[in-house]
Amino acid sequence: MDGPLKYLSETVFENCSPEMLRDFYMDNDYRKKWDKTLVEHEQLQVDRTNGVEIGCTIKKFPLLTPREYILAWRLWEGKDRTFYCFIKECEHPSTPRQKKYVRARFFRSGWRIRKVPGRNACEIKMFHQEDAGLNVNIAKLAFAKGIWSYVCNMDNALLKYSAVSHPHSAVTAVTLIQKVPPALDTVEGITSSATAFHRQITNEPKEKKFIRRPSRKFLANGLLFVGGAICLSRGHTSLGAKVAMAYILAKLSKRGNTSDQSRES
Numbered sequence: 001m002d003g004p005l006k007y008l009s010e011t012v013f014e015n016c017s018p019e020m021l022r023d024f025y026m027d028n029d030y031r032k033k034w035d036k037t038l039v040e041h042e043q044l045q046v047d048r049t050n051g052v053e054i055g056c057t058i059k060k061f062p063l064l065t066p067r068e069y070i071l072a073w074r075l076w077e078g079k080d081r082t083f084y085c086f087i088k089e090c091e092h093p094s095t096p097r098q099k100k101y102v103r104a105r106f107f108r109s110g111w112r113i114r115k116v117p118g119r120n121a122c123e124i125k126m127f128h129q130e131d132a133g134l135n136v137n138i139a140k141l142a143f144a145k146g147i148w149s150y151v152c153n154m155d156n157a158l159l160k161y162s163a164v165s166h167p168h169s170a171v172t173a174v175t176l177i178q179k180v181p182p183a184l185d186t187v188e189g190i191t192s193s194a195t196a197f198h199r200q201i202t203n204e205p206k207e208k209k210f211i212r213r214p215s216r217k218f219l220a221n222g223l224l225f226v227g228g229a230i231c232l233s234r235g236h237t238s239l240g241a242k243v244a245m246a247y248i249l250a251k252l253s254k255r256g257n258t259s260d261q262s263r264e265s
Contacts, residue, residue, distance in 0.1 A: 004106060004131040011124050016158065018081045018113045018122045024161050025111070025124075026075070026085070026174050028055070034157035037150070039066060043170070044092050051075065051176035056095050067132045068101035075173050078180040082114040085173075106131040 013021055024030070028041040039058040046053045057069040073087040089107035097103055111126040 004129050007128040009126045012116060012121055014121045016122050018083060018115050020162060021113050021122050021124060022083045024158055027166060034153045044094055046171050048176060051173055051178050053173035054092055065102045068103045069107060070095055071107060073173055075177040076180045077177050084112050086110040102133050104132040
């Protein structure tokens with residue numbers, strides 16, 4: 001894939017189920033309470049047939065014009081409580097461009113959440129690619145200035161998530177989650193789709209654990225903050241993540257045209 005830099009990451013959360021982590025990541029109403037970069041989020045459309053949800057998110061950046069994200073996303077459930085998600089930019093007739101916001105030109109993000117075998121923990125492996133019109137140096141400065149408080153807020157929010165009431169009266173991509181076809185829910189079934197993606201990345205990282213109060217040195221070495229997505233990484237991830245993300249990207253590229261709005265050129 002061409003475009004902005006690609007980020008791959010792996011995070012392990014102790015004492016957390018895959019279902020809880022999935023709901024936490026997708027709960028935009030709850031995110032408003034802890035994510036200080038999130039100004040507004042609105043659900044625009046839900047397709048009950050294929051489970052695609054479209055929403056508008058406004059994020060603030062210090063000293064810069066707020067960024068507007070019009071995104072479409074979809075979730076799948078695989079075997080052994082494994083969950084997949086793919087998110088991409090789109091357009092929607094109810095949200096014309098406004099001068100007070102800069103709209104993200106390009107956005108691709110996907111993750112896989114699954115239980116860590118033999119432990120009370122789960123992991124999320126994430127692929128992220130974004131162009132919101134931010135200068136690279138400005139993005140680095142924003143990371144350095146804001147990442148510590150963001151990490152602490154996210155950590156505390158996840159710890160409190162199970163004790164907070166989460167009404168799910170609205171139909172969302174989570175409530176409409178669909179099963180991964182059995183033939184594709186194995187590494188063997190999607191290896192061919194992953195081949196091109198695998199060639200772009202060669203190094204293998206060591207696993208990172210999310211700690212309640214990570215040290216500043218640990219954060220400096222391992223944290224990436226990309227347009228509100230937070231992850232732990234050294235720049236690459238394992239073959240399992242490459243295969244999973246390649247499957248998601250290949251799957252959505254085939255079906256996305258029937259459910260998403262036209263992409264910004």
